[in-house]
Amino acid sequence: MLRYAVGHFPTTAQAGEAGNFCLAGHRSYAYGAFFNRLDQLRAGDALIVERNGETFTYSVSEILVVEPDDTWVLNPTEDAQITLVTCTPIRVGTQRLIVKGVLQQ
Template identity: 50%
Template sequence: MKNKVFKIFGIVLLVIGISMVGYGIHNKVKTNNKQKEMIENFESALNHIKDSNNETTKENKKQEDKKEEEIPLTDDVIAIMEIPKIKLQVAVKEGTEMDILNYAVGHFKNTAMPGKKGNFAVAGHRNYTTGEFFLNVHKLTDKDEIKVRTHENTYIYIVSGMEVVNEDALEVLNPTEDATITLVTCTEDGKQRLIVRGKLKE
């Protein structure tokens, strides 16, 4: 009787384990598909803008202005971030709500926009199932590049430092005099925040 109970208990644990792995894989695939779709939509809109700009003349400017209004929406994606050191390419969306961070990197509202003076601050998860985009940012060192591509330009930031702060240290979002970038993510134990800072390359 006792052996039968242990056997049933073992089977239950096995089923739970398989279910958890399956759930994790499902979420990871879903996240990857959403990222791919966001990046493709961004690239499509960018190509549309470039084509429109190349064709614009004084005579057809009014028509082109109308076409500009028809550019497809890009799911609130404001930029594509690329970090060569850790082989990362990820869409950056406006906002840091959980439904955004599960599938993209989020831009803190009321902080600077890419390439502008001030603190361009973004947040990203680093877990293995959803939003693992900042999983390897701890591997960055001074002088590594962080590229941020918008519809207007590509901006290159140079990593200038890294620190660990308490989760309520909101001062990391404070404005800066120069054009800077701040990456915000959790430490491995999730109890604190890992901060990576960079300065816009002149």
């Protein structure tokens, strides 16, 4: 599925809900380019998610690089957050680029 779309981690919250809404996508040239520019985001940037006719705006709060087995980034949260996960560096993918945000509206 990730070759053609961004995927939702099914055990995580939905957009706009309390909890950690987690999405994964490629940032390569071989498959989907959905997260190709994820590394250009900065703290405070807006992440806009549309779901079932509703729009949710998150503000980037943290950007980090972790190892592939650092699954703690998917842990549930009390407040409404978003976590975007992709491979880094591009074309190599030995680590994971994580962008976290908090729901604004």
